[in-house]
Amino acid sequence: MSILSGKNILLGITAGIAAYKSAFLVRLFVKSGAHVKVVMTPAAKDFVTPLTLSTLSKNTVYSSLINDDEGDAVWNNHVDLGLWADLFVIAPATANTLSKMANGVCDNLLLATYLSAKCPVYFAPAMDLDMYKHQSTLKSLEVLEGYGNIMIPATRGELASGLFGEGRMAEPEDIVAFIEDNILRNLPLRGKKVLVTAGPTYEAIDPVRFIGNYSSGKMGFEIAKVAANLGAEVTLISGPTFENAEHSLIKIISVVSAQEMYDNVHKFYQDTDIAILSAAVADFRPKHPSSKKIKKNDAGLTIELEKTKDILESLGRLKRHQYLVGFALETDNEIENAKQKLKRKNLNLIVLNSLKDQGAGFQSDTNKVTFIDNKERKTVFELKDKTEVAKDLCNEIIKQIHA
Structure with a gap:
């Protein structure tokens, strides 16, 4: 049984091409025995559909503070989502979202939930190599880690732009392994x-x-x-x-x-x-x-x-x-x-x-x-x-x- 078994994992998905990997990440979390809910930025729906993620997670996918698809306005409570989660994992985390997280900008449900979350927050950057190395992005990463958020480092590889270099989101299997290892290293009976x-x-x-x-x-x-x-x-x-x-x-x-x-x-x-x-x-x-x-x-x-x-x-x-x-x-x-x-x-x-x-x-x-x-x-x-x-x-x- 995985150390993630029984945990409530909130997966945040932002608008980057690496969002297609998030479907695999949901599947791996569920397979590990975790309960999974997904919150997306509105633009992330252009890269992966809520239907796919809802089917894999067996839960409603959230993307807007107000949901009026059925004709009746429904408020999606970001505070409840933040309190529900044992872990908040944002993957992919684009340069845009990282900057907003670092500066307290709150213009969508994912960011509102992030600012309300009481649990450990993991984020997996995903962007082109020049964006990843830009001083503003490096500053965002530094600030977020200073807040106690945990970065899952990007890797080197082929990027959507056709370039090769750093900025590729870690693979879903590696993200799960990173989180499991991080949890284990910080558990009070580790090594006993x-x-x-x-x-x-x-x-x-x-x-x-x-x-x-x-x-x-x-x-x-x-x-x-x-x-x-x-x-x-x-x-x-x-x-x-x-x-x-x-x-x-x-x-x-x-x-x-x-x-x-x-x-x-x-x-x-x-x-x-x-x-x-x-x-x-x-x-x-x-x-x-x-x-x-x-x-x-x-x-x-x-x-x-x-x-x-x-x-x-x-x-x-x-x-x-x-x-x-x-x-x-x-x-x-x-x-x-x-x-x-x-x-x-x-x-x-x-x-x-x-x-x-x-x-x-x-x-x-x-x-x-x-x-x-x-x-x-x-x-x-x-x-x-x-x-x-x-x-x-x-x-x-x-x-x-x-x-």
Whole structure:
């Protein structure tokens, strides 16, 4: 999954011959999983049609502050467009539009939206080589970068004039790669290795039966996805689950038993910066699992159990530079039990939830948690979607490691 997946991208198109490439750019953004809207200057419609862009983006294309095509005047809200966007990408950006952006000129919808945008703005210049090197254009580029806008440099190549040189808009694939790399380089977990455990473990009774629990794995998978979207390289070790996490920065290792999870966690822990153990690992397993299916009989069945290895406790003993997070699911005396677990297992942070809270715990899309750190500072959250809980957790970890 691309780092652009789920992002709202507003593509601004100005009146240059390179506008024909914008159709390919829309397609690549959509293919990456982004939501795309297009805003054009009125003259840009002479180079690429709104119908093409609307079809590819699956959204209305905007080009005028007032739309009266249907006979009824409709105001296109540039403020709403600017607030909707996570990224504003202006490609192609002509010398005319660059000059207006640099000087605060606002004579069309695209420029009004630019002046209203609160998100990062990328621009890809496109013009003939003499225009690209003109002092006024160089001044516009300098001013815009001084505003914090991000330039996607033009390349050398054949130009519409027939000349060869600098000023050609970067190719759509290169624009997407540039934006992805720029986002990744500025993410707070960039360069960090994060280990996440998720789901239940199954402890075999015989070849067809097991001891397990109701964990769906959703919490751990959401944590892995949020961490990856923040730039981390994530190793996700999961017990049996129907959850998935398709992301270029997530490596999934599937396990079944507590012992398999123990072995794999220890394999990666030494090189880990942050370990978040959200898996519901079985505390006990059958001491003598049968190699054959146990037959039903009237005499009943007794299964002797033995403790599984405590993964979290073992990591606490091995901890050097790692930031270690554990989970506690309690039914009574929740806060005190969580604090004891925090100290006993040498954690930096523990995430507490209670089966008493409706909507929390296993097989739910929501969770209600409390964070307790190793200084016993407590943060209580309301019931939230597990994706939002994962964001809260990652933000807390980032705050703690940069404190």
